[in-house]
Amino acid sequence: ETTWRMATKMPVDSPEGQVFEKFAELTAEHTNGELTIEIYPNEQLGKEDAVLEQLQANVVQIYAEGFGYMKKWEPALAWVAAAFAFDDYDHWQRFMTSETVTGWFDNAAEQSGVRPLGDPTRILRGPFRVMVSNVPIESAADIEGLKLRMHENKVAIETWDTLGAEVITLPWTEVYQGISKGIVQAVNSPIALVESMRFNEVAPYITRHDEYWQSIGFMVNEQAHASLSEETRAGLVKAYEEAGDYSQEVMSAVAEKSIAQMEEAGATYTVLDTAPLVEKMQSYYERKAETGELPEGFLEAVEEARAPSQ
Amino acid sequence: MTPLEYMPRTPLQRILNRLDRLNWGLGGMFLWLSNACLLAMLGLTAATILLRPLNLAAYWMWPWTMVFFIWLSFFGFFALYARLKDVRVDFLANALGATGMVATRILTDVATLVVTGVLIWQLPVVIETSRGVFDGAILPAGIELPRLALSVPLFVSAILITFTAVLDLAKLGAGMPENVTNHHPEI
Amino acid sequence: MAWILIGTFIVLILFRVPISIAIGTATVLTFLTSDFSNALQIIPQQMLEGVNKASLTAVPFFIMAGNLMNVTGVTERIFAFANALVGHLRAGLAQVNVLSSMIFAGISGAAVADCAGLGAIEIKAMRENGYKSDFAAAITVASSVIGPLIPPSIGLVIYAFLAQQSIERMFLAGLVPGILVGLSLMVYVRLRAGFEDFPTQPRATVKEVADTARHGFAALLAPAIILGSIMFGFVTATEAGVLACLYCIMLGLWYRELTIKSFSKALSDTAMMTSVIMIIIAFSIAMGWLLAIDQTPQKLADWTFSLTENRNIFLALLLVFVILIGCVVEGVPAKLILVPTLLPLIDAYGIDRVHFGIIMQLGLLIGIATPPMGIGLYIVSEVGRVRFEKVTLAVLPMLLPLFATLILLTYVPQIVTFLPDLVLGKQ
Ligand code: NA
Ligand code: NA
Numbered sequence: 001e002t003t004w005r006m007a008t009k010m011p012v013d014s015p016e017g018q019v020f021e022k023f024a025e026l027t028a029e030h031t032n033g034e035l036t037i038e039i040y041p042n043e044q045l046g047k048e049d050a051v052l053e054q055l056q057a058n059v060v061q062i063y064a065e066g067f068g069y070m071k072k073w074e075p076a077l078a079w080v081a082a083a084f085a086f087d088d089y090d091h092w093q094r095f096m097t098s099e100t101v102t103g104w105f106d107n108a109a110e111q112s113g114v115r116p117l118g119d120p121t122r123i124l125r126g127p128f129r130v131m132v133s134n135v136p137i138e139s140a141a142d143i144e145g146l147k148l149r150m151h152e153n154k155v156a157i158e159t160w161d162t163l164g165a166e167v168i169t170l171p172w173t174e175v176y177q178g179i180s181k182g183i184v185q186a187v188n189s190p191i192a193l194v195e196s197m198r199f200n201e202v203a204p205y206i207t208r209h210d211e212y213w214q215s216i217g218f219m220v221n222e223q224a225h226a227s228l229s230e231e232t233r234a235g236l237v238k239a240y241e242e243a244g245d246y247s248q249e250v251m252s253a254v255a256e257k258s259i260a261q262m263e264e265a266g267a268t269y270t271v272l273d274t275a276p277l278v279e280k281m282q283s284y285y286e287r288k289a290e291t292g293e294l295p296e297g298f299l300e301a302v303e304e305a306r307a308p309s310q
Numbered sequence: 311m312t313p314l315e316y317m318p319r320t321p322l323q324r325i326l327n328r329l330d331r332l333n334w335g336l337g338g339m340f341l342w343l344s345n346a347c348l349l350a351m352l353g354l355t356a357a358t359i360l361l362r363p364l365n366l367a368a369y370w371m372w373p374w375t376m377v378f379f380i381w382l383s384f385f386g387f388f389a390l391y392a393r394l395k396d397v398r399v400d401f402l403a404n405a406l407g408a409t410g411m412v413a414t415r416i417l418t419d420v421a422t423l424v425v426t427g428v429l430i431w432q433l434p435v436v437i438e439t440s441r442g443v444f445d446g447a448i449l450p451a452g453i454e455l456p457r458l459a460l461s462v463p464l465f466v467s468a469i470l471i472t473f474t475a476v477l478d479l480a481k482l483g484a485g486m487p488e489n490v491t492n493h494h495p496e497i
Numbered sequence: 498m499a500w501i502l503i504g505t506f507i508v509l510i511l512f513r514v515p516i517s518i519a520i521g522t523a524t525v526l527t528f529l530t531s532d533f534s535n536a537l538q539i540i541p542q543q544m545l546e547g548v549n550k551a552s553l554t555a556v557p558f559f560i561m562a563g564n565l566m567n568v569t570g571v572t573e574r575i576f577a578f579a580n581a582l583v584g585h586l587r588a589g590l591a592q593v594n595v596l597s598s599m600i601f602a603g604i605s606g607a608a609v610a611d612c613a614g615l616g617a618i619e620i621k622a623m624r625e626n627g628y629k630s631d632f633a634a635a636i637t638v639a640s641s642v643i644g645p646l647i648p649p650s651i652g653l654v655i656y657a658f659l660a661q662q663s664i665e666r667m668f669l670a671g672l673v674p675g676i677l678v679g680l681s682l683m684v685y686v687r688l689r690a691g692f693e694d695f696p697t698q699p700r701a702t703v704k705e706v707a708d709t710a711r712h713g714f715a716a717l718l719a720p721a722i723i724l725g726s727i728m729f730g731f732v733t734a735t736e737a738g739v740l741a742c743l744y745c746i747m748l749g750l751w752y753r754e755l756t757i758k759s760f761s762k763a764l765s766d767t768a769m770m771t772s773v774i775m776i777i778i779a780f781s782i783a784m785g786w787l788l789a790i791d792q793t794p795q796k797l798a799d800w801t802f803s804l805t806e807n808r809n810i811f812l813a814l815l816l817v818f819v820i821l822i823g824c825v826v827e828g829v830p831a832k833l834i835l836v837p838t839l840l841p842l843i844d845a846y847g848i849d850r851v852h853f854g855i856i857m858q859l860g861l862l863i864g865i866a867t868p869p870m871g872i873g874l875y876i877v878s879e880v881g882r883v884r885f886e887k888v889t890l891a892v893l894p895m896l897l898p899l900f901a902t903l904i905l906l907t908y909v910p911q912i913v914t915f916l917p918d919l920v921l922g923k924q
Contacts, residue, residue: 005790011659013840042659042836044789046546049457053439059536059790072442072457112441152373152446154454169369169446171551173654176663183362198663344768345761348557355558355739375554375735382557383548383779386772387517395769396515397875399885403513414513421514425521428528428537435538461545 002232003036004061004224007051012041015192015254016216016247019123020064023218023243030235030242035228037062052219055114061224067120067217074108076295080120081212083159084274084281085302092213093121094308100301109222117218117225118237122244125214126190127251133186134179134203136268140276149175149184162284163277179203190214192251195258204267206259209274216247311487322484330481330489333474337392340385340467347382351375373446377455381463388467391422392474394491415478415488422475429468436461502527502784507868516875517776524784531787540783547782548775551735555651556774558738560613561767562745567617568759569749578713580626581701587690589698590626591636592683594619598640599679602647608865611641612876613770620881627696634881635891638873640682642862642899645828646675646855652828652862656854659836666924669917670851674859674906681898689894715748770879777872785831808846812907815839819857823864824871831861851917851924852910859903866892866899 006024010016024037045051045060048069054060071078080101086092095101097119109115131137133146144164150157157167165186170178178184179202187199188211194200218240225233259269288294313330354375361367390396403410440461443454478488502523509519528537565571583589583596601615616637623633645652648668657667701709749755805811822831835857843853865873868889878885906912918924 011661011840014661038792040789045786046543047549049442050542050546053542054536054539056439057435057536057538059533059539150369152369154446154448157369166365167369169372196661201663341765341768344772345764348561348764348768348771351554351557352561352739352742355736356743359736359739376549376551379554379557380545380548382768383772383775386768387776390517390769390772390776391515393769396517396773397879397885398513398515399510400513401884401886402511411513417509417512418514418518421509421522422518425518425525428525429541432538432541436541439538460549461541464541464544 001034001036002228003038005040005045005059006037006062006064007040007045007054007060008064009043010041012039014196015250016064016125017041018250019216019243019247022246023239026239026242027236030238031232032235034232035236052112052114055219055221056112058221058224061221062117063219064123064216065219066125066214067116067219070105070108070112070114070217070219073111073114074104076104076298077108078155079295079298080104081214082285082298082302083156083212084163084277085285086213087278087306088210089213090308091305095301095305096121096215098301098305100297104295113222114219115222115225117220118240119244120217121213121215122240123216123218123247124244124251125216126192127248127255128191128208129188129211129214130191130194131186131188131207131209131211131272132194132199132203133205133207135185136205136270137186137207137209137272138270139273140280143277147183147185149178149187159281159284163280175199176202191255191258195262200262200265200267206262206267206269208269208271209277312489312491316486318486320484323486326477326481326484326486329477333392333470333477334489336470337389340389340470341393343463344382344386344389347378347385350378351382354378370446370448373444377444377447377460380460384461384463384467387464388470388474391467391471394489411488412482415482419475419479419482422471426468426472426475429465430472433465436465501530517773517780520777520780520784524780524787527784527787531791533787533790539786543783543786544779546786547779550778553651553775553778555735555738556613557767557771558735558742559611560770561763562738562741563613563615563617564763564766565742565745565749565755565760567621568755568763569745570752570754571745571748574709574713574715578706578709580622580698581706581709584626584698585700587697588686588695590619590623590628591632591686591690591695594623594633594636595640595643595679595682595686598637598643599647599676602644602675608641608644608862608873611644612638612865612873613774613880616641616877617880620877620883624881626698629891630881630883631887631891634877634883634888635895636682636686637881638866638871638877638888638892639895639899640679641873642859642866643675643679643682645862646671646678646859648672650858652832652858653854655832656836656858659832660840660850660854662850662854663921666851666917666921667854669920670855670913671858673912673916674855674902677906677912678859678899678902681902682895685895685898715751770876773879774872774876777875808848809908811842811846812848816856816860816903816907819860820863820867823861824867828861828864831864832857849910849914852913855913856903856907859899859906863896863899863903866896 006020008017008020010020012021020039020041024039027035027037040060045054048065049072051060051063051065052069052072055063067077067080080096086095101120105116105120131148135142135146137143137146140163146165148160148165148167149170150160150167151172152169157169160167168184170184175184175187176198179187179199186203189197189199191206191208194206200206228236263269285294285299289299313327313334316327316330318324318327354371358367358371400414403414406413437458440456440458442457444457444460445454447455449455481488505526506519506523509522510516514522524540528534528540533539580590580593583592586592597615597619598611601611616634619637620630620633624630644650648671650668650671653667653671657663746755746760749760804814819835822835839853840850843850865871868874871889874885874888874892877883878888881888
């Protein structure tokens with residue numbers, strides 16, 4: 001019998017927290033109690049870099065977070081959530097399971113001994129992204145000159161700069177006050193977090209723009225994984241797959257309910273036509289590819305995944 | 311008594327006092343490194359406030375403020391140890407008289423060596439696993455500051471504190487008094 | 498495990514080991530005797546995590562503002578004015594101490610900043626007016642508890658995030674309890690002045706009040722400017738701290754009392770004080786990691802809550818529990834560990850999350866005034882140049898009004914919830 005420590009950033013009673021609980025339950029069930037998952041929520045064990053180091057040291061065995069943080073082992077992985085690069089979720093899913101991206105994960109595993117468990121798009125996050133603003137956003141043109149909150153990330157800042165927004169960096173926890181004081185007008189967020197952060201109280205316009213697609217990676221210590229019996233490993237993957245199904249259910253139900261509640265409280269919810277944004281970004285990505293800032297084969301892999309595969 | 315006031319009598323004491331003065335000076339230097347970090351934080355944040363209405367505040371200002379905050383804390387570790395700026399409770403040691411002072415002097419040095427010893431022992435692992443960059447802390451060359459650079463002042467301080475504690479044990483052996491200043495709670 | 502930790506720490510502190518080294522040794526020894534003796538790289542890693550906290554960058558600036566006021570003579574002007582106003586009351590400066598903490602609370606989000614910044618001013622003034630240093634330091638640390646209750650408050654921001662409450666609601670909820678804590682301390686001071694001789698001063702003449710007001714006005718403007726810029730302006734807490742510093746520098750230049758020498762003294766004092774605090778926090782975060790991964794708080798919680806199903810008894814146990822945790826763990830890591838663990842129980846007992854947030858905040862805050870981990874005690878003993886053990890003793894009776902307020906808030910939740918419910922509507 002083995003116990004694995006699983007670190008997460010999210011509170012237990014958040015939708016993602018519920019998915020992780022479910023995963024722990026399912027793992028116990030499908031491995032006949034051979035593997036127990038103990039969850040450490042709320043960044044109890046530290047922020048991303050710290051937990052990834054603990055994952056490498058096999059102090060923690062699973063970290064449930066975005067794959068972007070693995071970029072320190074394979075820089076190409078910074079681009080798995082490229083903004084406005086994919087037509088829809090399916091397009092992104094085909095890209096994420098392509099040989100190119102799998103190669104990146106192999107590289108990261110070689111560097112760090114950490115690897116994703118199963119299909120990397122399985123556990124949904126979000127489930128989609130929106131812009132929350134105190135002015136209506138009805139078309140791509142409304143983004144011009146918008147004072148938009150951003151985290152300190154060069155590519156994200158360049159992206160929204162390209163799209164015409166006036167980017168202002170601010171910590172996530174200060175966004176609410178930032179909007180109410182007029183420091184910023186808008187923030188990008190997964191739909192699931194809008195209501196719990198109370199953004200709609202100060203910014204009642206909620207616009208779905210599918211900035212990028214997100215999944216929660218279950219990053220696993222390879223050594224810990226290898227020391228499991230084959231049956232246990234099979235049970236673990238089964239639990240992961242089922243937790244994935246559960247996440248799709250939970251996340252869309254939560255999103256629908258939350259949108260309805262916020263509309264009731266006076267918010268306006270719209271879906272933006274993002275084709276102009278995708279078009280605007282194309283030239284940005286081409287420029288990046290020319291200067292060699294994009295990983296090798298990135299644009300090709302995006303193109304290849306555009307059509308459903310053979 | 312500080313190393314600057316102490317009058318060595320034997321050749322050994324002279325060597326140790328020379329080292330002690332050097333270390334004292336180094337402590338002062340780290341104090342100023344710490345001060346420089348604080349000034350940088352002040353300057354960057356003031357600039358952010360002033361430049362924001364003009365839309366000139368750069369996004370790297372805040373991450374660098376954080377970096378200087380971390381360095382301020384870690385550079386200060388050696389400075390506050392060498393320059394005796396930390397908080398110490400000495401009523402019990404005083405009550406035990408001269409023996410108490412010597413015993414607690416040794417205890418302090420040993421406890422210090424346990425802490426810094428473990429930190430230094432872990433240095434190779436930290437170098438091995440500290441990867442990636444501090445997001446947004448861009449350097450003039452356009453790249454971002456490596457995460458490892460955040461911890462460097464901690465380890466440099468740990469190494470110098472180790473030296474300070476060993477030096478104090480050597481001084482004890484040579485019959486030299488402990489460094490004290492009137493900074494400590496007196497009243 | 499918790500016992501090795503606390504035992505080592507207390508013993509080392511008592512035997513003259515500097516506090517940063519004592520807490521470091523306790524952490525290292527606990528790691529060495531735990532299941533994680535082969536993962537000691539966690540210690541430097543978590544130390545970095547501990548100082549890499551954006552919300553704490555406000556600390557040096559609020560310390561620095563205090564130090565700058567000291568070296569530029571602003572402090573004296575403030576106290577001269579405050580003294581002219583209420584110094585004639587019994588134990589007048591003790592009352593001023595409490596009242597200024599309540600005003601300061603409108604600037605500062607952390608108790609540490611109150612003890613270190615304002616504390617330096619208050620203790621100096623009280624001592625110069627003939628108060629005993631330990632009493633001055635004790636009332637300073639006790640009144641610093643007000644700071645993180647009256648908005649702005651870093652602790653309440655963190656709680657709001659963890660408990661999914663709005664920051665605005667938590668801030669509004671903290672206001673009345675913060676004022677109540679202040680009033681309870683003022684009542685305490687008044688009662689004690691009834692049977693103990695405190696320095697008193699003659700009532701100031703109208704001319705004296707006017708004179709000191711003229712000198713003190715610019716200085717008294719600072720909290721208004723800073724509070725105003727947070728409430729209506731465009732600054733974060735850290736930036737407000739910087740504004741305070743810039744304002745003090747300007748005043749110092751205006752009064753022609755700021756020299757390169759006095760400025761660099763203020764700078765060095767600030768850097769060292771910040772560093773002591775941050776190294777302590779760095780080690781206590783490493784310690785917090787170990788407690789979290791060992792699930793010590795959960796085990797303790799399970800045990801505590803297996804005892805009763807009665808809501809009032811539960812609340813009493815909760816208070817004891819939170820206070821005990823607050824004594825040994827710093828507030829931020831304590832919240833990170835406790836809030837998620839306790840929320841399901843809070844909901845199950847039908848306790849309002851906003852209410853719980855405030856009593857937890859106050860409960861943990863009392864820990865800054867109690868040994869062994871009372872950061873406030875260490876700071877005031879540092880800034881007031883008073884022996885740690887003397888402050889610890891002097892602060893003991895002052896915990897009574899704090900506990901009384903805490904109990905009141907615990908069993909009359911409306912005191913906490915009526916203001917946010919009134920302004921924001923019931924949840
Ligand atoms: Na406050
Ligand atoms: Na006070």
